[in-house]
């Protein structure tokens with residue numbers, strides 16, 4: 001065990017949670033509004049306790065803590081004093097009775113209460129409802145703190161769920177100072193840290209809980225025998241792992257730049273104009289931070305590719321949100337995963353929140369709604385509410401191939417700034433796509449007849465053009481021949497593009513988009529594609 005680990009046998013003094021003057025946390029608001037039962041979803045009991053204690057002292061209330069091991073004890077009592085505790089209160093029903101009996105104003109923090117809410121534990125559920133009723137007219141509040149949500153339907157009206165924000169820069173800054181103080185005399189460690197590096201380390205820790213942050217720092221210290229530039233790599237690596245554990249989020253290393261996308265000039269323009277969106281200048285100018293964009297359209301035409309390039313263009317990190325997994329095997333824990341994903345995104349903001357193929361998720365949410373007792377719809381209403389109310393600079397970019405499964409709520413004004421329709425590429429765009437992918441594979445586009453290729457690839461998506469180039473290269477390599485326009489033309493002639501098979505679907509999509517979405521391109525050369533022309 002490193003020195004950094006807090007001594008587990010003593011309850012450490014609660015760390016002070018600095019809250020900027022003038023702002024009131026949601027928890028404080030609810031306590032003041034006399035909500036009797038509050039459910040905080042968080043791993044961070046210590047920070048929650050510290051925040052509750054702060055609020056309690058401001059409002060002149062006592063604080064009690066409960067766990068299945070200690071029973072109900074006054075907060076801050078040492079383990080020593082707890083020896084004389086009332087073991088009967090280990091029983092949650094007895095503990096709640098005590099809380100009701102108490103006369104003085106107080107907060108009761110029940111830690112890890114969720115197992116008692118699981119299954120058919122009717123006596124506890126019923127008790128909570130009764131307690132909720134009787135506490136309403138008192139100055140007492142019960143706060144359940146738990147890393148996961150267990151919510152019996154009977155309690156939905158009585159329990160208010162609160163998300164406890166992840167630590168902010170100031171918390172990590174204090175943590176880092178404390179750790180540096182602890183290890184400063186250790187001769188084995190080389191601690192030379194500039195204010196600039198310190199700031200970068202603190203920034204890198206955002207998105208983690210305080211405990212995770214402490215562990216990551218300990219690891220960086222041990223591995224690097226101190227803190228240096230290299231520590232950042234360790235921290236970033238660890239952070240990626242931790243975030244991935246959430247199951248829904250992943251840091252995506254976007255390499256793709258705007259030059260790797262052929263066509264889609266309107267969309268590119270729109271994004272370029274918003275390049276400075278999250279800067280202070282833009283804010284001072286009075287520009288609202290954009291919320292997000294939905295890219296809708298034909299499969300394989302560069303929607304996902306475009307999403308990735310925003311990260312490079314705006315120089316912001318991109319978090320990929322695996323919305324399909326919300327409804328996978330994770331149902332049950334999906335609600336807190338969703339909340340945690342949102343929290344992480346907010347705490348690392350400004351950030352791009354990329355939801356690929358959002359239509360798939362909604363398809364899933366319909367299919368499963370009858371079997372998972374409303375979890376799906378709750379998860380989605382959480383998400384939709386967040387979309388329209390979010391205050392943090394989190395830019396959502398979502399892609400979808402199919403409109404039929406998208407619920408109208410998602411498309412309502414106020415969720416996305418703009419919906420772009422990404423159609424099959426036009427002649428000019430196909431030429432550009434050929435150019436890009438030939439260059440990417442070390443071939444000189446100047447030696448190919450791009451206009452002939454573009455015409456032959458009418459109806460092809462960008463992905464299909466890329467595929468044609470790659471398969472031609474394989475053949476040519478096998479036959480020890482050069483890749484030529486003729487070879488490419490042969491390969492194109494042998495391929496039936498998906499748009500031929502799915503022309504009806506594409507027509508429907510176009511009709512839908514015609515008056516609801518903006519075209520991602522100015523170059524609509526539909527006549528070339530062999531598919532019925534529509535005036536957009």
Ligand SMILES: Nc1ncnc2c1ncn2[C@@H]1O[C@H](COP(=O)(O)OP(=O)(O)O)[C@@H](O)[C@H]1O
Pocket residue numbers: 260261262263264298299300301302303304305306399425433436461462463464466
């Ligand atoms: N407009 C385009 N310009 C360049 N490459 C493209 C374009 N459209 C598709 N591609 C190629 O096809 C691949 C798959 O496209 P993708 O962005 O995943 O399509 P979508 O998300 O619209 O289904 C891309 O990674 C890229 O290599």
Ligand SMILES: [Mg+2]
Pocket residue numbers: 300303304305356357399
């Ligand atoms: Mg895609």
